[in-house]
Amino acid sequence: MTDLDQVVARKEYKHGFTTDIDTETLEKGLSEDTVRKISAIKNEPEWLLKFRLKAFRMWKKMSPPVWANVKFPPVDFQDMSYYSAPRKKPTRKSLDEVDPEILETFERLGIPIEEQKRLSNVAVDAVFDSVSVATTHKKKLMEAGVIFLSFSEAVKEFPELIEKYLGTVVPPGDNFYAALNSAVFSDGSFVYIPPDTVSPMELSTYFRINTEESGQFERTLIVAAERSYVSYIEGCTAPQFDSNQLHAAIVELVALDDAEIKYSTVQNWYPGDPETGKGGIFNFVVKRGKCQGKNSKISWTQVETGSAITWKYPGCILKGDNSSGEFYSVALTTGHQQADTGTKMIHIGKNTKSVIITKGISADSASNTYRGRVFISPSATGARNYTQCDSMLVGDSCSAHTFPYIEGATEFAQLEHEASTSKISDDQLFYFRQRGIDAEEAVSAIVSGFCKDVFVQLPMEFSVEAQKLLAMKLEDSVG
């Protein structure tokens, strides 16, 4: 029985365990002093401390956004710790130096770092609470000129690259959670693909929140230089606590001339108790890519199944002429989950193109909202956008909402948007039942077909996992 089969058999949230390891955690509360402490622990250069402090001062003047279609109790930002890390020496030459408990944790999560290091063609960076604990395949990637490091290591080894690109896509003052992350981000991943290089393997980061009263604030920065290509995969889990944990991350992508970045996410943070809605992760993430160079391309693919509250809009700034952005998303909410997610496509360059395909599935008492913005600036002549956002409702207590913002300020552009909301029809179910397939499997197959346009965009292994994850999540939702 494979790990995934076991998961499907177990029904409950499989990642809900905690790992008992010795951690170094900062005391609760957020002040300028906290920011300085984080920077000092990480032995950061002066310019990065200044960056953090500037963000913190901006954050202090901001208030949390209230426009999203989600309801949750106010977050007490002084009642959490802003840094938690396994108490092990920070620099590791090999995985042998990583705490075996952590390695075991990632094995249980289905992220076999050891095995992948030897066998697979995927390089993994594992981020545990606030810090990166293991990055595999570094040497092989370095030979190809690809930099794939934890953020802290990258700051030390390639400070000029970090300083050049950090905050260029998501500036510290962009919004409340961007300012918070910029002030207290602890670690994350940095990727640089040099010119004329195709990454020799897919890169992957696995995020894990382990501590109950700490938030996770990682930061990912990916720069694809001229004519380069990289595919990057991200996965997330957290243990099962009755309290809510905050995850406020930033992902910045920069694609230069003719470069392409493909970013895939399977998000399965703990969604809270399905009966009571207690606990779960507040997932407030800012993800944005900038197609800076001409003919560049950024593609976001996400499968969102976890988190109590999701507030996330991966977007593209299409600045380079002929650049293109893509967004493919499946968002499944069950139990008491609430998701307000979508994308932003900002067309600035000439002949820029964007495609948005989203599938929202809402079951039980959950709420699922698509919110997307397509903006065509006056300079974006010849711009083209196609948007399709479909919603499916499973059960009579759930809700599905669509809020597209289509803003055009030039004559020479074409935008098309279409959306639909429907339920699984009795005819469809009857067709399956007639062939001896029970209702649960039938719903799973129909949902899988509904999301096919998105699944085909995922790397193969992820696509299979995502489909099984969806099937597992929908169990018991069919009345």
Add this chain to the structure above:
Amino acid sequence: MVTEQAVKRLQDCSGVVADDLAAHLDSSPIGAVLTPANVAGTERFIELGLPHSKHEMFTYVNTGTVNSHRYITAGETLPSPCMDVPPECSGRSIAIINGSYRPEYSDLTGADGQIVARHLGDVVANDRLFAGDLIRSIKNDKDVFSAINSALIKEGVVIDIVENAITEPLFIMSKTGGINEGAVTTPRLSIRAGENSRSTVIIVTDHNQPDIFTDSVFEITVGAKAHMDLYMIQPGKKIKKGEFSQSFTRLKVVQNENSYASFVGASAGSPLLRSSVEWRLTGKGCKVDYKSLSQPAGADVAHLFARFVHTAPECESDIVIRNIVRDSASVSTDSTVIVSRGAFGSVSRQLVNNLMLSGNGRADTKPNLMIFNDDVKCSHGATFGQTDPEQLLYLRSRGLSERRAVSVLTEGFSGVVTDAIKVPSIREMVAS
């Protein structure tokens, strides 16, 4: 009497600076009958606060312009309406001048008693049920300008279409004119279409006067099994370049069981035009066909904020919104279909098309869906683009000038809306 504090707050915040606001309200020709409505409106305005662009209702409205203009209440000059009543409506016309119902210029001799018009104050004084509904409606209204209208109304008209009536088209002209610049007028109209009635109502709003703020509220109830064709037309502007006027209209429609309503709205543009629509399908099996066409030009700004709320089972809404943008005009559409928990079997289609005829114009569109029920079929679509170059080439190759070719394509684009007008003279007026 409106409380002194409320009057002061209204004066401070609403842009209305009449020193004699209380006197204005007290000078109502119908006495203090509407004072409870004025009080409710003022309190509602204070609750809602001044509009700003962070309010979802005003995302695309330049609220700075709205708030910076200071207005005074309109004087008492009530000119002749000079109405051109369409031939189809002969003997069935109603005049509302600067917000006041003018029976002397109205004519219902051709209505055979099937249409009855009365002063709002008379109805409020004699119909406690209506008076209660009016206050409830004011207290629940989420539109701040509707609250200002309620706070300032001195007058209004209630039109009843009697049960089982089959009427010829009714023409209603709401006109502003002959008053001091910088004045605010507050037309208020209620139409109640009785059960099983069949009616056509044409409302023409002619409020494009320099430096005038017209803040209208139209409330319409369509009775069970009634059928209503409703046309709301805003003709071309008469003001010069550089002059400013604001015309805000709040349209609230409630449909009862098995009723049918078709709506065509057409506006030719105004310096600042805002339509706020709340359409409630409250009875089982009712249906609405909603079509609107907006054609701003110059530096005009047109905004449509619409909510279609399905609260009863098996209702259907079909919504088509078309905008043609010329010069440096801007148009915005924020339209939402809401299907409530008990509204099973709902069907809704929503389509917004923007045709850009200028590189300096702007079109913002938000076609939203909010679905709280799983037994629904809802869809929406939106497009944004210019005239098709291939279609233009086709017409040019047949000898049409570019201007004529664009005109033909534009007529085709707007025809989806204008063709739905069943009254020939009104259709011609809109098409021209």
